[in-house]
Amino acid sequence: MPPYNARSPQNRAKTHRAVLIGVDSYTHEPDLPAVAHSLRLMEEALTAEGTGVLDPGELLILPGPAGVGPGTVDPLEALREIRNAREQVDGLLIVYFAGHGLVRADGTDLHLLFSPSRVIADRHHPFVDALSWREQIMAELRLARADWVVVVLDCCFAGNARLDFHPEEQQNFALLMAAEQGVEIPPGDAATGTDFTVGLHRLLTRRTWASKPATFTRLVGEIREAMAPLKAVDDHRWIPGERRHGDDVLLAIPGRKRGRESEGNGPAGTAHETGGRSKHEPTGREGAGGTPAQPGESETGSEAEARSAGATRAESGTHAAGTAQAVDPAPGRRPSSRRHRALCAALALVCFGGAGVLLSLADGPDRGCAPPLELRVLVDPDIRPTVQKAADVYLDRDVGDCRAVGISVYTGNSTDVVDAFQAAPLWQAPPASCPPSGDCLLPQRDLGAQPDVWIPAASITSLRVLAEQSAAAGTAAKLDSLGSVAYTPMVLAVPAEAGRKPDPADRPAPLADLVAGVRDAGADGTEPYQVLRPDPEGGDGALLSTTALYGTDDRRPTDVEAVLTDDRLPPQPTARDLMCGLADGSRNELEDRAAVLIPEQTMALFNLPSASGEADAVGRPACASDVLEHRAARYPTDVPVLDLPFFRVTWSGADRDAAAREQVVRDFYDWLAEDPEARAVFVRDGFRTGASGKPSLPAAASPLTAKANEGAVSLLLPPSNPPTSASEVTETLRDYRQALGPGRVLYLLDDSTSMEDNRVWSGPGRAKDLVARSTASIGPDDTFGVWGLSPGDAANHTEPVPFGRPDPDPGPAREAIGRAPAVNKNARVLDGLRDGLSELRSGQEGPVPLLLVLVTDDEDSADLRGEDVRALVETATEGPPVRVVTVSLRGGGCAPGLLNHRLAEATGGRCLDAADDLATELTAEVAKTGTGDAR
Secondary structure, three states, X not given: OOOEOOOOOOOOOOOOEXXXXXXXXXXXXXXXXXXXXXXXXXXXXXXXXXXXXXXXXXXXXXXXXXXXXXXXXXXXXXXXXXXXXXXXXXXXXXXXXXXXXXXXXXXXXXXXXXXXXXXXXXXXXXXXXXXXHHHHHHHHHOOOOOOEEEEEEEOOOHHHHHHHOOOOOOOOEEEEEOOOOOOOOOOOEOOOEOHHHHHHHHHHHOOOOOOOOEEHHHHHHHHHHHHOOOEOHHHOEOOOEEEEEOOOXXXXXXXXXXXXXXXXXXXXXXXXXXXXXXXXXXXXXXXXXXXXXXXXXXXXXXXXXXXXXXXXXXXXXXOOOOOOOOOOOOOOOOOOOHHHHHHHHHHHHHHOOOOOOOOOOOOOOOOOOOOOEEEEEEEOHHHHHHHHHHHHHHHOOOOOOOOOEEEEEEEOOHHHHHHHHXXXXXXXXXXXXXXXXXXXXXXXXXXXXXXXXXXXXXXXXXXXXXXXXXXXXXXXXXXXXXXXXXXXXXXXXXXXXXXXXXXXXXXXEOHHHHHHHHHOOOOOOOOOOXXXXXXXXXXXHHHHHHHHHHOOOOOOHHHHHHHHOOOXXXXXXXXXXXXXXXXXHHHOOOOOOEEEEEEHHHXXXXXXXXXXXXXXXXXXXXXXXXXXXXXXXXOEOOOOOEOOEXXXXXXXXXXXXXXHXXXXXXXXXXXXXXXXXXXXXXXXXXXXXXXXXXXXXXXXXXXXXXXXXOOOOOOOOOOOOOOOOHHHHHHHHHHHHOOOOXXXXXXXXXXXXXXXXXOOOOOOOOHHHHHHHHHHHOOOOOEEEEEEOOOOOOOOOEEEEEEEOOOOOOHHHHHXXXXXXXXXXXXXXXXXXXXXXXXXXOXXXXXXXXXXXXXXXXXXXXXXXXXXXXXXXXXXXXXXXXXXXXXXXXXXXXXXXXXXXXXXXXXXXXXXXXXXXXXXXXXXHHHOOXXXXXX
């Protein structure tokens, strides 16, 4: 099909946008003056007369004329603009970033650095005030409504973004990276721009009437050819990288036919030749060289000269200190200048011991504004989207030229948060090392920095912390409740089918009765509903609902879980994720056949119609579908209303800025609880507001009162008398982890030498470490083993851990995994999978949860014949059910049609790859079968 064209008649009326981010000014890293010019080049390339695919009004440029300070860019502001764009754009969305880029020591988790960004002495979370490509940028953009998303990264280690490129299945998404994985690039020249963007500008704007259109795929070949004469840092070849998911997209249009001079015989790089714009429009940013760009000033400098200058710099092996080094420089790296060498040494020092002091290397003048005080807000996963919106509004208030406070909103599994507060000293002083398995509580690794504010979904969660918090933990972290900020009840949301007769169970009742009512077929022959709820370890609401169900005298946890699970839709971490899963009817048959345990506000938002100018559509989640059946709320009387309590967290020894921090926390709470702007944010997302402990009737602007929810919700909350206590909730969590009884787990570990060659065998986050850590989910009553897939003396495999009941002490098994060597043989993947399925199914009595885990780099399964794969999938789906979870340690291993994906899909398992948090996700998958303590 033809490439997507934002200028075509059918797309012209759509909303298009480019978010252009250029960070030239840094507080803790060397400045990058060339970036300011690159930003102007990218602006011109996208809007040039005759060739540009966007209008000037469709660009959002950071830093803008009203930035945080001269030339500075705040990461929260950038993330907010990206989030706004992905929600508003339904046409072409382009995101461009130029600035510093850094990665972890193992080359993973690319972070884009902004003006206040710094590197600290925390090996688990070394980057502060930076944006993770994987966790933040990609996570936002994969939810975009746009027809096409295009991202351009002009930074060091841009190529590492490919490791975490995971668009949605039907999404059109293209990623252009300045260089290959692991490659650093020169900082460019202030007068001409960064070399990559200079080349990109030339290709986008110098397209005559006879040129072919600049589609993304054609542009990739052209930019690679253009960069070939240049060298990256350390004499690396300079090859831009790309990833594309979808057909193709147009990024420039051939200009109209022009005279002889503008066809190539005139001076190179003139504004006339680069698209017909003879003048620069004022942007409010500094021009090249630090002088303000004047309205009407012509473009200066020859692109040919710029390329020549860039080539000269690269060939001489020199570059400015603006190139940021990886946190752990690779052995043998040869820094290209004394200043760059000093920067590398400083970063290595702060991240890996040494003096543990943050070194500020910026040598520029005072930027006029003191760094804002950063407020860290930890929230329940179900409420994070709304709290983030509220924080954005709070920060957008008119508070003067210098921002006094920044707010980071982050989340984690509710059970992890409780564990972390119960062992709060580990948040401040993590152990120097973990056992080889990695099985130790590390709050900074699992959750993030010590919070100043904690907003769980329910007050009962704080009681769980206090009930089991040691004296030392209570001294380390003190929780002070300031009150609730909003409310929403948990409901059983039942499809509101037309013509279905009213049921007595529509009235408020204990949750078990409501569930029984929708599970039992009615007298009129209506089909019973499947009942689903989010993962109880993820959010407070799901755990409290599970507590109500487990508390019924005549029901066992095993029976309850049998009712609440369905292989057609695996457990989801949050209520919104669960509803998004249902909305994607192409992946399940439960769109209209599932009653779900979710917060009332989530149900109300998903009931809203699609955006069509109606007020009802405001706040509707982007993943919602018009074919998703509306649902009506049934209110349990034994599940507490989620009251969003606001806790101030103070830490022992954290005395710096203590008074100012306390004042900011209280100001933020007062604003959330009382300010009309804050209440409006919660109201628009379906929450109820009101005095502490007293939810009010929904306001007129609430989706609860929208026509789409008429009759689906009760405006007056029914009374409830929840019997839950902190100890009951803790017991529920223990029972949930053991509800399905002892399971059988067998790991198949690819131990061929390619695993070592590809550096995915030994070390943190690699194959053996992932397997060892995930055995935390194996209990003493489970059966498990670890096989190596290289052939042994008398079998298709070796046995680092023989299949059987584990030793009560998990240490020996984990040590055996750690000692397992890579073998100079090819892995027998097919034979190992067949043998593993047979082993799991043999000798079992009755229905037992069975799990087969394959951990591989895919090298020995890449060339498997299609008939062999089909036969294996048939074997996996015949006989007692075995879930297969595959872990691909190289990019692309979970692509549809490949062995890993087909096995996981056919058996109700999962395929995990580099885009996932492998350690956490694999442990969680094993926890569904094992009965151990999976945090």
